[in-house]
Amino acid sequence: xxxxxxxxxxxxxxICIETFKEDYKVTSDFLASSVNVNAVVxxxxxxxxxxAGIVDVxxxxxxxxxxxxxxxxxxxxxxxxxxxxxxxxxxxxHENPSQECPVGKNIHAVLDDRLEQIQGAxxxxxxxxxxxxxxxxxxxxxxx
Amino acid sequence: xxxxxxxxxxxxxxICIETFKEDYKVTSDFLASSVNVNAVVxxxxxxxxxxAGIVDVxxxxxxxxxxxxxxxxxxxxxxxxxxxxxxxxxxxxHENPSQECPVGKNIHAVLDDRLEQIQGAxxxxxxxxxxxxxxxxxxxxxxx
DNA sequence: AATGGATGTATCAAAAATGATTACAACAAA
DNA sequence: TTTGTTGTAATCATTTTTGATACATCCATT
Numbered sequence: 007x008x009x010x011x012x013x014x015x016x017x018x019x020x021i022c023i024e025t026f027k028e029d030y031k032v033t034s035d036f037l038a039s040s041v042n043v044n045a046v047v048x049x050x051x052x053x054x055x056x057x058a059g060i061v062d063v064x065x066x067x068x069x070x071x072x073x074x075x076x077x078x079x080x081x082x083x084x085x086x087x088x089x090x091x092x093x094x095x096x097x098x099x100h101e102n103p104s105q106e107c108p109v110g111k112n113i114h115a116v117l118d119d120r121l122e123q124i125q126g127a128x129x130x131x132x133x134x135x136x137x138x139x140x141x142x143x144x145x146x147x148x149x150x
Numbered sequence: 151x152x153x154x155x156x157x158x159x160x161x162x163x164x165i166c167i168e169t170f171k172e173d174y175k176v177t178s179d180f181l182a183s184s185v186n187v188n189a190v191v192x193x194x195x196x197x198x199x200x201x202a203g204i205v206d207v208x209x210x211x212x213x214x215x216x217x218x219x220x221x222x223x224x225x226x227x228x229x230x231x232x233x234x235x236x237x238x239x240x241x242x243x244h245e246n247p248s249q250e251c252p253v254g255k256n257i258h259a260v261l262d263d264r265l266e267q268i269q270g271a272x273x274x275x276x277x278x279x280x281x282x283x284x285x286x287x288x289x290x291x292x293x294x
Numbered sequence: 295a296a297t298g299g300a301t302g303t304a305t306c307a308a309a310a311a312t313g314a315t316t317a318c319a320a321c322a323a324a
Numbered sequence: 325t326t327t328g329t330t331g332t333a334a335t336c337a338t339t340t341t342t343g344a345t346a347c348a349t350c351c352a353t354t
Contacts, residue, residue: 007151007233007311008242010341015244017261022253033300040251041244044343049301066351068300081264089151098152100159100185107184108292109166116287117161120225120279127275131268143260148252151340154312177329188314193330210322212329242341 012088015041016051020137021144024076031069051088058087076141082132096125156232159185160195161225164281165288167205168220175213195232202231220285226276240269
């Protein structure tokens with residue numbers, strides 16, 4: 007199955023925060039308008055990003071800001087923050103392969119490393135892209 | 151969300167077919183026992199693998215065999231065969247970003263390439279691993 | 295200290311995907 | 325013709341996601 011839209015929405019949120027931080031108070035309603043989803047979805051995501059140390063959210067007066075420089079926030083950080091899968095495992099393994107069958111008994115031993123290798127390649131690529139990178143592209147497009 | 155267990159089950163199936171092809175008729179019931187899921191789940195997967203040209207399944211008399219050498223069946227082939235997502239896209243994009251917002255309007259333009267880059271890294275790694283590779287490891291473990 | 299705008303979070307509902315299971319027609323070989 | 329198997333439809337339960345409402349909590353400002 008696909009990786010949830012939480013991930014692309016979270017990236018969208020961070021780009022918004024950085025783009026508008028000078029000119030607007032970036033509230034969950036503001037973000038909800040840009041992304042076009044319910045404000046509660048945004049608040050839930052902001053909580054996850056906050057727990058991961060990526061953003062700060064102010065109660066009462068309101069508004070979200072990044073908690074560290076955009077160059078230090080990678081897509082992998084965001085993925086890990088919002089993709090709440092057990093131990094960050096990309097692949098769902100079938101639960102109870104037969105221990106009587108020679109193949110069933112060994113399937114984990116022969117597959118686990120390969121799956122990690124694949125997931126590792128994906129994560130390496132995610133780690134190589136920062137919010138700053140995407141901000142640079144965004145600025146260029148907006149200025150045009 | 152995670153990639154469905156259809157993927158690991160499909161790999162398990164193929165390893166079973168190759169491991170037992172000399173000694174048993176590998177039926178959906180046989181495979182269901184090793185994987186420990188319902189036989190219909192196996193049959194559905196075998197159909198998907200068949201449509202992708204990976205296995206042949208015999209009606210009536212029964213049994214499944216690989217349709218090409220295991221060295222030519224990669225994990226990417228299997229992934230594409232069973233992970234029935236629209237256009238094979240790994241990431242689910244939020245549907246309707248606001249066209250009024252400068253960020254919403256451009257979010258696809260700035261993200262699509264990056265997402266493809268990540269997915270590409272994953273697929274490259276999947277393509278580098280064949281059923282033969284996994285068979286080699288499996289044989290070693292079984293013989294021990 | 296009252297107010298007003300915002301967050302944090304619980305709860306419920308709806309939609310989509312997964313996976314289990316039953317049932318049975320179609321098929322092929324003995 | 326019998327037997328074992330595949331191919332596939334139909335149904336159900338479960339899980340995950342996403343949408344939506346509601347409201348207590350918070351905090352800056354008046």
